[in-house]
Amino acid sequence: MxxxxxxxxxxxxxxxxxxxxxxxxPAIEHPNDxxxxxxxGAICGSDLHLYHGMMPDTRVGTxxxxxxxxVVEEVGSSVQSLRRGDRVLVPFNIFCGSCWFCxxxxxxxxxxxxxxxxxxxxxxxxxxxxxxxxxxxxxxxxVPFADVGPTLIxxxxxxxxxxxxxxALPTGYFGAQLGDIVxxxxxxxxxxxxxxxxxxxxxxxxxxxxxxxxxxLEYRLEKARTFAHAETYNxxxxxxxVVHMKKITDHLGADVAIDAVGAEADGNFLQxxxxxxxxxxxxxxxxxxxxxxxxxxxxxxxxxxxxxxIFSAVKFGDAVNKGLTLRMNQCPVKRQWPRLFExxxxxYLKPSDIVTHRIPLEHIAEGYHIFSAKLDGCxxxxxxxxxx
Numbered sequence: 461m462x463x464x465x466x467x468x469x470x471x472x473x474x475x476x477x478x479x480x481x482x483x484x485x486p487a488i489e490h491p492n493d494x495x496x497x498x499x500x501g502a503i504c505g506s507d508l509h510l511y512h513g514m515m516p517d518t519r520v521g522t523x524x525x526x527x528x529x530x531v532v533e534e535v536g537s538s539v540q541s542l543r544r545g546d547r548v549l550v551p552f553n554i555f556c557g558s559c560w561f562c563x564x565x566x567x568x569x570x571x572x573x574x575x576x577x578x579x580x581x582x583x584x585x586x587x588x589x590x591x592x593x594x595x596x597x598x599x600x601x602x603v604p605f606a607d608v609g610p611t612l613i614x615x616x617x618x619x620x621x622x623x624x625x626x627x628a629l630p631t632g633y634f635g636a637q638l639g640d641i642v643x644x645x646x647x648x649x650x651x652x653x654x655x656x657x658x659x660x661x662x663x664x665x666x667x668x669x670x671x672x673x674x675x676x677l678e679y680r681l682e683k684a685r686t687f688a689h690a691e692t693y694n695x696x697x698x699x700x701x702v703v704h705m706k707k708i709t710d711h712l713g714a715d716v717a718i719d720a721v722g723a724e725a726d727g728n729f730l731q732x733x734x735x736x737x738x739x740x741x742x743x744x745x746x747x748x749x750x751x752x753x754x755x756x757x758x759x760x761x762x763x764x765x766x767x768x769x770i771f772s773a774v775k776f777g778d779a780v781n782k783g784l785t786l787r788m789n790q791c792p793v794k795r796q797w798p799r800l801f802e803x804x805x806x807x808y809l810k811p812s813d814i815v816t817h818r819i820p821l822e823h824i825a826e827g828y829h830i831f832s833a834k835l836d837g838c839x840x841x842x843x844x845x846x847x848x
Contacts, residue, residue: 468846469523469598470824475513478825483523486594486602491538494606496548500623501596501843502527503819503831505653506722506766510587511828517588524585525843526552527626528596529619532610541607548610550603551793552627554582554593557608568790573604580790597824599845611797614805621804623842624654624811630796631764632658632720636666637796638762638787639716644669648705648714648754649690650747652680654814654840655764656720660688663718665808672714674701674750679837687813705754713756721747722765745774752779763788817841 466482473479486495507524509515532546542548555562555570561581562570573582574591585595594601603610613622632655641647647663649656652675663671672691673684681692695701706713751761752775761784779786803809816839819827830838 467599468821469594470525470821470843472510472518472522472524473520476511478511478524478828480822480824483598486600488534488536489602490604491536492605492607493536494532494539494542494603494610495534496528496530496550496596496601496603496610497533498528498530498596498599498601498845499547500529500619501525501598501821501845502623502626502628503597503824503827503841503843504627505655506586507828508832509766511832515587515589519588519592522585522587522592523594523596523598525595525597525601526584526586527623527628528584528601528843529613529622529626530596530601532606533600535606539606542610547613549613549622549625549797550584550596550601550610551630552583553609553790553793554584554591554604555608556605562608565792565795566789567792567794583790597821597843599821609794611794614801616805617801618812620812620815620842621810624658624814624840625793625797625800627791627793628654628814628840629658629800629809629811630793631655631791632660633662633796633800634789634791635659635718635720635762635764636662638764638789639663639666639718639760640785640787641666641668641716643667645715646670646672646709647716647718648672648674648751649718649720650674650751651719651721651765652677652684652692653720656718657684657688657814657839658811659718659720659764660684660690661809663716664689665803668716672705672708674705677834680839683814683839702750702753709756713754713759715756715759717751717755717759717761719748719751719761719763719765722763722767749775752782752784755782755784757782758784760785760787764791814840815842819843821845 469483471481553567555567556572559571570581582591647668684690698704
């Protein structure tokens, strides 16, 4: 049994207010649970929607963090596949493995883990709309359905590569997968954050003939060039980035567009609610509309960016009239692992190449500020707990 002592964890105290506090140690609440001692976590771009107070039902006292790996500290009486001391990779999806959706590999849409399961399943540390489970920006975390989600980390895999497999890499790969890329396709990726970088890299693996990345931050575009070997364009340098996309694709448009931005978590509250300020601001589907406009007739738009409530219009009529295929979902992480393990072991991918910052858990408030304000060339910050 885990000693009855407090642990240290990131705690949400309101928009832009996070701090590290003592919380009760997580306990085994069901025979299928495990408790994992976190060895490495991360801050995700979608965590910024919570940080800025833009995700409904984000409650004070919640611990964020859906990207983490760790070591099994305790298991429930029904757990068969894990033992104390196992080094495990935990997908951001919490899923039962046996419902109608899980049986079809739709782990992000599990019907048994979230009272609000009409849409999303459950996600660690992602508000009560996603089940209300505490996340891994802490020293310990409760992992439900421990026989279903977690997987042993291969001995040859580094921790920093492993933690990228909990969300960012599988989501980027899934974004390329949803695009149904065929050999020679022109693929445009909106957003050069971690998911966009991985989507661009994955597009090559799927046979793309040309990969274009659009963003407005030069340091992220530089990473898109060096890590993903992509052609890059800064949208602030063009009067209309869509017109430019048409010009550079024989006036047809790309074959596939991947929205890796979602409702970008920037801007003030008024901008979020009214979507009045464009250029990828939060609460606005600008990136999605650019994707719809930039792709050729009969093309495919893949959406893996995080979206909350949207208060302005998506160009759905244009998508219909152009005969587009729109594909989207939260990534079913575990479904991507076998192929991604193979790519990493063979040297085709080195996920940790995008890591720029390693933040001690005790300094996580500063880590959120750096990541949110896009300071110091921050692309992907990891969180290092103090638990030994």
